[in-house]
Amino acid sequence: MVAFGKKLKERQIQEWQGYYINYKLMKKKVKQYAYQIEIGALERRQVLKDFSKMLDNQIEKIVLFLLEQQGLLASRIAKLGEQQESLSEEPDISKMSELRESYRAVGRDLLQLLFFVEMNAIGLRKILKKFDKRFGYRFTDYYVKTRANHPYSQLQQVFKHVGLGAVVGAISRNLGDLQDRQGSYLSIYDQPALPLQDSVVDSIKAAVDRMGHSTNFLHFLAQHALIMQEELPTPTEEHADDDRYHFMSLLLNLVNTFLYMVNTYIIVPTADDYSLSLGAAATVCGIVIGAMAVAQIFASVYFSAWSNKSYFKPLVFSSIVLIVGNTMYALAYDLNSIAVLLVGRLFCGLGSARAVNRRYISDCVPLKTRMQASAGFVSASALGMACGPALAGLLQTNFKIYKLTFNQDTLPGWVMSIAWLIYLIWLWISFKEPSRDIEEKHVHQGDNADQEQSEAIEKGLAQPLLLGSQDNQQDEDADQECDGSEEAPEDSRLPATSIASAYRLLTPSVKVQLLIYFMLKYAMEILLSESSVITTYYFSWSTSAVAIFLACLGLTVLPVNIVVGTYISNMFEDRQILLASEIMVCVGILLSFHIIIPYSVPQYVFSGLITFVFAEVLEGVNLSLLSRVMSSRLSRGTYNGGLLSTEAGTIARVIADATITMAGYLGDSRLLNTTLLPSLVICIASIIATCCTYNSLY
Template sequence: MVKFGKRLAMSVNPLWEGQYLEYRQLKKELKKLSTPTGSDAEGSSSPSSALAQPKDGHARFQKKLDSEIEKIVLFFLTKQGEFASRLSAFRAQQLVATTSSPSTESEIETINALANGYRDIGEELVKLLYYVELNATGLRKILKKHDKNHKGKKITANYINSRVESNVSHLQQLYHDEGISAIIASIRAALDELRTLQMQVSGTNHEAAAATLTRSISEDEPILNRISVARQRLHQSTRYAKTIAAQALIFDSDLSDDEEEMLLKTIKMQKPSPISRFLNMFSTFLYMTNYYIVAPTSGEYATLLGGTAALSGVIVGMTPVASMLSAVLYSWWANRSFRNPLLFSTVCLVLGNLLYALALSYNSISMVLVGRLLNGFGGARSINRRYIADNYSREERTGASALFVTYSALGMSAGPAMAAVLNYIPDDLRVFGYLVTIETSPGWLMFVVWSVYCVAIVAFFQEPNRDARVCGVLNSTHTIQVWILGFSPNFFDFFCSFFAKSFSRYPFDHHIYNKCIIYAQSVVWIGRNSTPNVI
């Protein structure tokens, strides 16, 4: 694997040389801290100078790092200003082109020139995004290298905390791209308007347009896609830098740079299998089908068992009552596993439908009610939602939530539709010697379906690797540092000490205490990063 210093040197834009993080120079500064010079050794006879020298060296390193960050951020802002000025000039030309009525040929030439100008800005913007990503990675690595080489003088947590919490900070600008968002929005809007204008001009005079048109403006411009990819990479890099807000900035880590990059790739690769995702979604479809399939025949079923048709509402309503109770259990259980609660809920549904189907043979309305109660207790929708929240990326989550609602709606429609089809079953059909009627057929059908689904869960559903996910963002064997995502060090210390004192009077497992702290950090991190950037 190529060392980061070499990768940085190979990736330098010649036009921007001198504006990148001086990674090699900073590494030399670190070596100076580790290897005192001869003059330092001679002066070390004085105890006070021996103590002051390392402290001054670390302070010089931080000052050098501040200077590098300032250089990078000022260049970043300067380029944004240049892009904004060029965009402003192009937009003014575009406004003139849309309001005036010159010849078709000159109009198309203007459109081509403006479109190429916007594309050029987009190309440079892609390079700028890569520039920021590269320097943000370099900053993270040099801080990590410092703490690894000087374990008694770790500065990462305090350095980041003091700069981020400051009202005036260059470091904050490195991870904020609101200006980039505005530039992207302007390019997108300008190209959309030019495309509309191009279509109007082409429609007016096809021959002149064909003669002068060099390149059409597509709705899905390649440069916009490239900007989107570059920005997504930057967000992944800064999200991982925020994972330093859950790892290197909160937890001490002794991983090397190569091991760290391999860890990041491992985290990205740990996605649930497509079959597991499908089974999770299909669970909610089957449950909603099971919920509504008995509605058309439940009144007649109650009458056959000696009750009244009014019991139909009770039979149908037993399921949601039980699902309210089971939601509490499944919410707790889903913190530990997905496969086991899904299996348990499926077994409840298998037994519930079997009781519902056998109730007529035993002339017991109680079996119907207990069966429907078990069906409700097998409602795993809280597990399905939690699975989506935990095992889909932020980009995938909106689509997965929409798919979840779609599966639910399809199940609500499929239930009554299947009940209508079951009206055509033969009169003498028997299963295991038990007579199958129109009233009991929904129970028998769902019994078979849920049994097959249970086998599919056992055979194909893969439990997400929770340990690997946790290790991807923290190393729980190390000490928790004081910097935590928006909380001040004093507040976090107060929270930890209060939490420990509150439980000190009871037999207490410190492993559980550490887990509770980890969960608290996770809640804060998720809350502060749950809103995606809007282009």
């Protein structure tokens, strides 16, 4: 993988090169500061003062150039406006065509300026993250708070592209006015925004939205998948190798995602009854449900590693294991064995191929359709989550064929076994294994980089201060770059090779985001897994009633994401939505406690809805922020950000299900409050942690 500094230089507009952030210089200064502090030549206060001044100078250079270019663009638009005014009196088709092309030329230059601003904003975020990595993660908080909130903020010019909106509006309006067909509208301000006037305006709008993190429904939904996009903007869209992309293979990955989520939640309404029928306590349902998640912790790692070599084989293995697991789950009733039931669920967890599904989208789907594929991944998960309980509610029957019993407890196992068998046949016939030529090329490049770097070190080209201490050396491995020369190869840019190396890349901001993800998955699992026991004890709900309740919760996922992705995320910053959602999840948990007697259905349904809905909102925003604050080394490879978030969520589910079973020993009357208490504590802890790292989420 190419180093950020080198990639930044390659994508710079050559005539503007002197006005970009000097990322390489500032990176060297960070290392020099670390060395000087270590030997006692500088104090931290001096470092903060000196680096702040350097950043201020860099930002001022960028902003003054930006203002100069805005002025030039405004001047060109003003002159074109005068020509347009004269043409309105004496229309000339050829001159109007020339005028339109002139506006487009201004638009293309504006697009270059937007890329200039965006690349500098990314560079600033990267250098702030690097500084925090070395000096305790306090500088970004201080710098953003003092600079971004100042009335004369130059930082806002870079991060919020202040002033460019007027230029965008002028070009859009004038190009709109020059369209051959205006319909009944007077200007762009009077007509709907969706049919944009010109392809140049389309590109400009996309760039502005990306800089401001504006989202639509698809974009917001795709963020849930935590599938990395290109880090730096490019004037021309880059595509993945289309030879590696096969629509039917993508569809099979999405169907796998859907079926696995159905498989996960189809047993939730009946797990307590099944446990009772086998002579165990109803709260053993926590272990039954959680056994799948326990196995998934290990499955996620080996499937992620396996997907480095193949996509087809792990999907086949997943399907076979799931057929076996679901068959064992169904047979446990006639064998009267809770052990067979649990082993069956463990097998189902070992068949979790979500890491493969995610990796296929990340590695094989072209950039132009990756967002839609990511949104499809999340939609398939949400639909499976809703369909699982709904399907369980429909399987209310009881009959025997020979010695096999088919009832509401065993039918989920039999139905899923048949579904996975059909899927396996479809997979075998239709899946196309993508070419590995590109990935092998990257591996060879990585090997060459290792060899070249070894030679460079032998020749004494490495910086002396890199050898100052073992901690500094590890920091450099985590922070990616060797500064001996601009062309220095960097094996430290390769993906993390172990859980330990991935953990070393986690900054406090990333750790907080993973804690939040853990919290929301824990709260959701407590709500869903104990729903059958709680509603039976307090309200005497039937299996069908529980299934309807859980299905309705699942059906809220897509509408909630439509509202948040289309409107709320464009009105507020992600970090504001994050904190507000955490508080609302906390409110939902508080409302769920059994304090007022009697415990009512409206209280349970309302509090559960608040907890679930805002946990869903929180998930999208949390993963969006996580993708921005996470090291780029975690974007690919076995131990990627998607795997880390999956592991955090899966561990949360395991602990939640174990909590339900352990709390069951206190009796059903104490189950609700006992299980909600850890949720409340973790939620409050995540809110405090978010407040502590709030300004680093910029």
